[in-house]
Amino acid sequence: MQKLDLKITELDNPDYSRILGRAEKRIEEAILNAIVTDQTHNIEIELLSFPIAIMMVATTKDAFLKRRYALAEAKRVYNILKQETSKQKLTEVAGCFNWKIKFARHEGSNAQTSAADFTVHFTNYLKNAGGFHEDKWKLVNRTMLNGEVYITKDEAARLLQEEVRTHVERKLETKIDIKLPQTVEKEVERLKQLFNTRRGKIRQEEMPAESVLEAFPPCMRQLYNMAPTGRHISHVGRFALTSFLLNSGMPIESIIEHFRPTSDFSEKMTRYQVEHIAGGRGSRTKYIPPRCDTLQTHGICPGMDEICRVHHPLAYYKRKLRDMKAQAPAPTP
Amino acid sequence: MVVDRIQTQEFIQHKFARYYKENSGNIEPPSSLEKREYAFLLFRDKTMLRHKGFKNAEGFRAFLLRSAPSDVYYSSAYFEKPEAEMDAKGWLGADLIFDIDADHIPTQCNKQHDIWVCKNCRATGHGTKPEKCPKCGVQKFTEINWLCDTCLESAKEETIKLLEVLEHDFGFSVNEMKLAFSGHRGYHVHIEDHAVRTLDSIARKEIVDYMAGIGLKITAYNIEGGYGPSFDDLGWSGRIAKGAYDFLLNATQEQLENIALKRKPAARILGQKDKILESWKRKGPWRMLRDVRPDSWTKILRQGVERQSVKIDTVVTTDVHRLIRLAKTLHGETGLKKVELAANEIERFDPLKSALAFTHGTVSLEVAGAPQFRLGDTTYGPFKNQKVELPAAAAMFLLCKGVAGALEESVSVQ
Numbered sequence: 171m172q173k174l175d176l177k178i179t180e181l182d183n184p185d186y187s188r189i190l191g192r193a194e195k196r197i198e199e200a201i202l203n204a205i206v207t208d209q210t211h212n213i214e215i216e217l218l219s220f221p222i223a224i225m226m227v228a229t230t231k232d233a234f235l236k237r238r239y240a241l242a243e244a245k246r247v248y249n250i251l252k253q254e255t256s257k258q259k260l261t262e263v264a265g266c267f268n269w270k271i272k273f274a275r276h277e278g279s280n281a282q283t284s285a286a287d288f289t290v291h292f293t294n295y296l297k298n299a300g301g302f303h304e305d306k307w308k309l310v311n312r313t314m315l316n317g318e319v320y321i322t323k324d325e326a327a328r329l330l331q332e333e334v335r336t337h338v339e340r341k342l343e344t345k346i347d348i349k350l351p352q353t354v355e356k357e358v359e360r361l362k363q364l365f366n367t368r369r370g371k372i373r374q375e376e377m378p379a380e381s382v383l384e385a386f387p388p389c390m391r392q393l394y395n396m397a398p399t400g401r402h403i404s405h406v407g408r409f410a411l412t413s414f415l416l417n418s419g420m421p422i423e424s425i426i427e428h429f430r431p432t433s434d435f436s437e438k439m440t441r442y443q444v445e446h447i448a449g450g451r452g453s454r455t456k457y458i459p460p461r462c463d464t465l466q467t468h469g470i471c472p473g474m475d476e477i478c479r480v481h482h483p484l485a486y487y488k489r490k491l492r493d494m495k496a497q498a499p500a501p502t503p
Numbered sequence: 504m505v506v507d508r509i510q511t512q513e514f515i516q517h518k519f520a521r522y523y524k525e526n527s528g529n530i531e532p533p534s535s536l537e538k539r540e541y542a543f544l545l546f547r548d549k550t551m552l553r554h555k556g557f558k559n560a561e562g563f564r565a566f567l568l569r570s571a572p573s574d575v576y577y578s579s580a581y582f583e584k585p586e587a588e589m590d591a592k593g594w595l596g597a598d599l600i601f602d603i604d605a606d607h608i609p610t611q612c613n614k615q616h617d618i619w620v621c622k623n624c625r626a627t628g629h630g631t632k633p634e635k636c637p638k639c640g641v642q643k644f645t646e647i648n649w650l651c652d653t654c655l656e657s658a659k660e661e662t663i664k665l666l667e668v669l670e671h672d673f674g675f676s677v678n679e680m681k682l683a684f685s686g687h688r689g690y691h692v693h694i695e696d697h698a699v700r701t702l703d704s705i706a707r708k709e710i711v712d713y714m715a716g717i718g719l720k721i722t723a724y725n726i727e728g729g730y731g732p733s734f735d736d737l738g739w740s741g742r743i744a745k746g747a748y749d750f751l752l753n754a755t756q757e758q759l760e761n762i763a764l765k766r767k768p769a770a771r772i773l774g775q776k777d778k779i780l781e782s783w784k785r786k787g788p789w790r791m792l793r794d795v796r797p798d799s800w801t802k803i804l805r806q807g808v809e810r811q812s813v814k815i816d817t818v819v820t821t822d823v824h825r826l827i828r829l830a831k832t833l834h835g836e837t838g839l840k841k842v843e844l845a846a847n848e849i850e851r852f853d854p855l856k857s858a859l860a861f862t863h864g865t866v867s868l869e870v871a872g873a874p875q876f877r878l879g880d881t882t883y884g885p886f887k888n889q890k891v892e893l894p895a896a897a898a899m900f901l902l903c904k905g906v907a908g909a910l911e912e913s914v915s916v917q
Contacts, residue, residue, distance in 0.1 A: 283737065291698065292673060292674075293698045293699060293702060293706075296702060296706035296709050296710070297701075297702065297703075297706060299709075300703070300705040300706045300709060301705070305718065305720050305723075306720075308709065308712065308718045308719075308720075309709040309710065309712065309713045310709075310712050310713045310716060310717065310718055310719045310739060311718070311719060311720050311723065312738075313737050313738050313740070314672045314673070314713075314737075314738050315671070315672065315674075315737050315738065316671075316672075316674035317672075317673050317674025317675070318674065401634065401635070401642075402634060402635075402642050405818075406818065434642070434643065463708070463712070463717075463718060464705075464708055464821075466717065466718070467708055467711060467712060467715075467717055467817050467821070468817060468818065
């Protein structure tokens, strides 16, 4: 960024207009299509416009836009990598992120090894596949030998997409204290506006102000019903329930009241913990409940129902709310 | 030296203090000691002193001598500022740790030696504590968990499985896996390799699930088409084949029906058992018996997973801020010490010999009640309301377990 410092103040110089134009386009594509197109035929412009786009997005200080932009850039890379025919090239890209990657050697009769193109160290694999939900990405469903996970070329491209996404997100967190030229500032403002018109759509899907018990997933319903009977709830269970209730819009006071009948209830302790999870104390992080597979790991999932195809109790809740709304009769005037 | 009618707690603390005085020079703080948080459970009021930090080994040892704690812990995590409040510590990474404890393993002894006492109505019982007191319904218990050779042996077996997966699948060398007996009913494995330090809890959960076989898709095999796991397969697939084979080897009609096989296919499988087991070494039995459907085989393979899964404490591994007992320090519930051993020595390792910390003198005590137990080569008890004079290690064990009171200590002159 510092190297670019000179240029930044001169960005409105007509010589740079193509670079600036491409930077704006990248962001616009991200906002509208959630993917940045591949324009590598103009390699110089493509390279130079990237840091400028990063800077522009960073100055918006809009976390949601940043996430969307990072994902769109990552998808661009995925598309390029997927079409790449040279395995060597792919390992070079992976090498940029310090991956331990090798061409797969085929051992035994295992189907997963014979289809594999590469092996990658399990730490590189886990850092990137951790957020993927399909069964095939779970480490336990992979073939792993000596710390090396067998993957296909397409899977390598997908994991690299994730690596790029976090890389771009990190870049977007860089502090920027430079005053942008007015024309650029104006453009950032326009892109912000554009994004805001789309944001409204997502807002609509947000949850109602009050907690709707009927829309709770089975795990949360069970935990919620357990609390007043005084049955013991594990630490993970309490955390999951509390963070779920908070995110579903239940007020702190109601949650504390709900825990009151538990055998080892202490108002002071409960209040402290609930407020902490609500983000009112210490780190100010507002917690969300663990994902379904984590709840399964800790024995909290009581078994799934038909909506449980989702991977998160809050996703279940949102979907059930939507379904309920769709089924509800129209309000009479 | 003769000690007269000492308060039991003071007696234990006194003995712990002496242990640390004689041994603190041998107690090594963990690697990167200045980046770790330390915690001490003190005898006084049983309070936990947390967020301690040390710049060097001398400072740590001096504190150990001064406080003579009941238990000593350090964080698996590395912090910028270990002494700061939790949110301001600056997490830099954490060792990958595994905890295997008999508590999490179904054992032959069924923990019948464990005792629970209801804190409300004083009702007591044997075995794992109930969810709530059968008499008064309250959920608060005092527990006395015993150690028996069966518990320790099952913990050892699970640890051997863990080490095998860590080495074979995860590629850690014997030297990279730091193994220790916990001083109570289990084993700890630490991996300090740089590559694993920055794994977050989602990534660690994937490792837990790998160990425990959680989320493993057996349906991915094309059993209908005649393909199932085989002995030669890598990783879990080979393990499932072995586990299912072992299960079938000794399976009874009842066991097969218990895993939801219908009576007829179960009988067919048992009738052809030898042939089935023989076929396992070649293509597998998947299409051998016409009236045994793929879902029956899937159920049997599930048993293979169950047998091969490693029973670790899932919470410990996923927690990136975990406090762990420091090696060579004492366990407050047993008076035994946590001892390290090389991963390839575990088969021959006898925790009840190697973990003894108090090896001199005898103590007279009054034992309220205790099941039989072994320490070193000697088996003691069972005891019931009696005065006995026992070697220091056995006496300290009963005192720490809270089932005896100290009367008198005699130390042989060396």
